Amino acid sequence: MRNERESFAGMAAFIASVEEGSFSAAAEKLGLTPSGVSKLVSRLEERLGVRLLQRTTRRMQLTQVGRAYYERARRILDELDALEREVESHDDAPRGALRVTAPTMLGHVRVLPLLLSFQDTFPEVKIELLLNDRVVDLVEESIDVAVRMTASPPLSSVARKLGDDARVLCASPAYLSRRGRPGHPRDLADHDCIVFVAGGAVDDTWRLKPDPRSDEAEGVRVRGRFQANNTLSLREAVLGGLGIVNLPAYLVGEDLRSGRLVALLEGCVPIERAIYAVYPQAPFIPAKVRELVRHLVEGFAPGARDAAAAARPASRQEPR
Secondary structure, eight states: OHHHHHHHHHHHHHHHHHHHSSHHHHHHHHTSOHHHHHHHHHHHHHHHTSOOEEEOSSOEEEOHHHHHHHHHHHHHHHHHHHHHHHHHHTOOOOOEEEEEEEOHHHIIIIIHHHHHHHHHHOTTEEEEEEEOSSOOOTTTTTOSEEEEEESSOOTTEEEEEEEEOOEEEEEOHHHHHHHOOOSSGGGGGGSOEEEEEETTEEOOEEEEOSSTTOSOOEEEEOOOSOEESOHHHHHHHHHTTOOEEEEEHHHHHHHHHHTSSEEESTTOSOOOOEEEEEEEOOSSOOHHHHHHHHHHHHHHSTTHHHHHHHHSOGGGOOOO
């Protein structure tokens, strides 16, 4: 128990020193002497066997491992503070730090607006959003909630379905007036198709159902004059009339509703993945996690995005 108390005291002294910029300022914040703070940090470094701070006569600077330790330690203290405040107040109000991850495009288009509205509702929550397209280890990287697109969510975590990862074949009215509208997946061979390319691999085989009434899908080879490694670039290309594209429904929903784009071969694009909110299994699920997942479920519900846009003040309207 004594070692645990010393570790906690050293952690608090280290964090205060980093945030205040000196041992003397940290000492004033913690009600200790500068030498007492210095000793706590030194003992912490001895127990860990690493140097966390580089000290000179004029300044102190975090080492690389010190920066990593600071980020995790700051999070631990935030969590402890939030837990104590919840228990003391017998209040389930969300508060504290939330670390959220999501795929880059889905995160920017759909998750970010919901996180902003969540923070408007719960101002005591501090959110860190990490957008990347790799599968993140929730425990290893201290993730509270991950938004994932997958056919099967991990059994080791709790998963709440937010919606289907639906995709849409679409083109601009200008392109269709020039080239006509395909009536069957095989007709795509006679069209310019805009394809995604990454790392030299071209996504020129689209999985489609020849019969909308069937569950069977097959690969259809496509070709065209334009390709890009960025989904937003594909959207700009289809809006510019360069061809037919296969894009996530969440990215082109507004374009389809406004008539800027036209959906094609409806019923022929299979839904093979879903979007989930995933979080680690634990005996105690913090209020901030429970409320965020509920907020995501409601925000991804059909029609929720349109209702939120209609209710948003003019100064917060998204640019068109």
